[in-house]
Amino acid sequence: NLAPNTTYTRYATAFTDYSDSLPSNPVSTHTLANLPGAAANTFTSVAAASLSLNWSAGEPANPSYTNYEVNRSTDINFGINVSTSYVAAISSAPAGLAPNTTYYFRVRAINLDNLPTDFAPVVSTATLAVDPVSPSFAQVSSASFSFNWNVADNPPLTRYIAEISTDNFATLTRSSSTLNTGAGFTGLSANTLYYARARAQNHNGQDTSFTAVITTVTTTAPPLNASVPFTNLSANALTFNWAAGGNSAGTNYNPEISTNSDFSAPISSDVTTNLNYVFTGLSVNTTYYAHIRALGAGGLASLYSSPVVSTVTLALAPATAATPFAEVFASSFTFSWENGGNPTGTLYTAEISKDGFVSVSSAIQTSALSAAFSALAANTIYQARVRAVNFAGVPGQYSSPIVSTATAISAPVNVPVPFLSLSAGGFTFSWGNGGNAAGTNYN
Structure with missing residues (x-):
């Protein structure tokens, strides 16, 4: 039950039943120190270049004057980079350490005769990293x-x-x-x-x-073409649609249309945050090319959408001519109209009917402003109408109102046997209709 790392002095005397001798010269020795124990918090105040290592004085506790040897290394086996220090305390605060480096420590106590204990179990920690x-x-x-x-x-x-x-x-x-x-x-x-x-x-x-x-x-991405790039198409306006292409809500877009595929003469819109733009005041039956770009921070623009898309504005309804019919004969006539604002080169489909267009008797497609109909029935009322077809093949509205005329009558023709039922008092006179319609009056 001696105290660890403590000086003890001994001497001896001889004694008999009658008396004792004088004591011998005293002899002294030191008990060994106890193995250091673990502290409640082995490491405290850990920083990037320093830390505090703590241990306990053992059990029973070494006296406060006990020296401790502290080994530090970056090698768990303490084969390299070993630093040794001695302290008469139960903590050590090494400094000048490298950041984010794992250090291994071992501690042993040394008694007053410089006799060390075994090392306590190795402990380790890493210093903190430095802020990036x-x-x-x-x-x-x-x-x-x-x-x-x-x-x-x-x-x-x-x-x-x-x-x-x-x-x-x-x-x-x-x-x-x-x-x-x-x-x-x-x-x-x-x-x-x-x-x-x-x-x-x-x-x-x-x-x-x-x-x-x-x-x-992040920069803007080129917008994408919509599956249906053009809607609300009319003769003078259209709606151009696109997809965001990954751009965030609120992105500014700059759509452009032009009658030239190289956009050498673009008709530019105002900037919009929508995914569509309505262009108005356009030319009738005209091909328009369209593309779109996104505008980022500071007005930095993306590439244009690709490929360029195009459409053709609709044609207008042709206007009724002041004199819609000319050269009206028994089997033919010429039907005329005005362009109604459509450009030169516009195709027109002229149609005639004998039953108010329940059915169409004949149709002619032409880029002229008139059509000559032939092989008609004589003395027959024909209705006529016309509509323009744009350069994409989309027909427009019919002219209004529908106009009508009657073909001329033709001379009846003699038949091979003009007289029938011949008698002393009479006969029947017969002829061919000459192309005149049923119901024609003959004299």
Whole structure:
């Protein structure tokens, strides 16, 4: 039951039943120290370049004057990079350490005769990493960017956590764990504001503070052609439609149309945040080419949509001519109309009917403003109408009102046997209708 690491002095006397001798010269020795024990918190105040190592005085406890030998190494076997210190305390605070480095420690007690105990079990921890600095963006496109930072004094194999957000980290959009000094983010939304930050993590999984938050805006992406690029087509207007192509809501778009496929003379719209635009005041039966681009931050524009799409405005209804019929004969006539505002080269389909267009008797397609109908029935009322067909083959409205005329009568013709039922008092005189319609009166 002696105390550890304590000086004990002994001497001896001889004695008989009658008396004792004088004591011998005293002799002294020191008990061994006890093996250091574990502290409640082995490591405290861990920083990037320093820490505190703690242990207990053992059981029973070594006296306060006991010296301890502390070995530190980056090798668990203490074969290299061994640093030794001696303290008369139950803690050690080494400084000048490397950031994010795992250090191994072992401690033993030394008694007053400089006799050491065995080493207590090896303990280890990693110093903290140093905060990354100088965050920046590179290679910003419509769907990706690189987020980079400087590593300060952190060693290779330090882990970094990079994070991005679209709402200043009220929510997290994406994160990346990497051993590099930058992270690439893909699959992003075009023309969108992104916030970014990064922090380092030491080998124990302890995080540093984040870098300052920085922002960038992804570039705009070329809009895509809609499955139906043109709607509400009329003679003087159209609606041009497109798809966002990955651009965020609220992106500005600049649609253009032109009568030239190379857009050498574009008709530009105002900027719009919609996915369609109505063009008015257009020319009748005219081919228009259309494309669209997105406008990003600072007005930086994307490429135009591809391929260019085109359509043709509708033709107008032809106008009724002042004299719609000419050269009216028993078997033919010429039907005329006015262009109604359609350009030269417009095709027209002229139609005639004998029953109010329950059926069509004949139709002629022409780029002229008249059509000559032949092989008609004599003395027959014909109705006539016409409509224009645009250059895409889409017919417009019919002329209004429907006009009509009657073909002329033709001379009846003699038949091979003009007289029948011949008698002393009479006969029947017969003839051919000569092409006149049923119901024609003859004299």
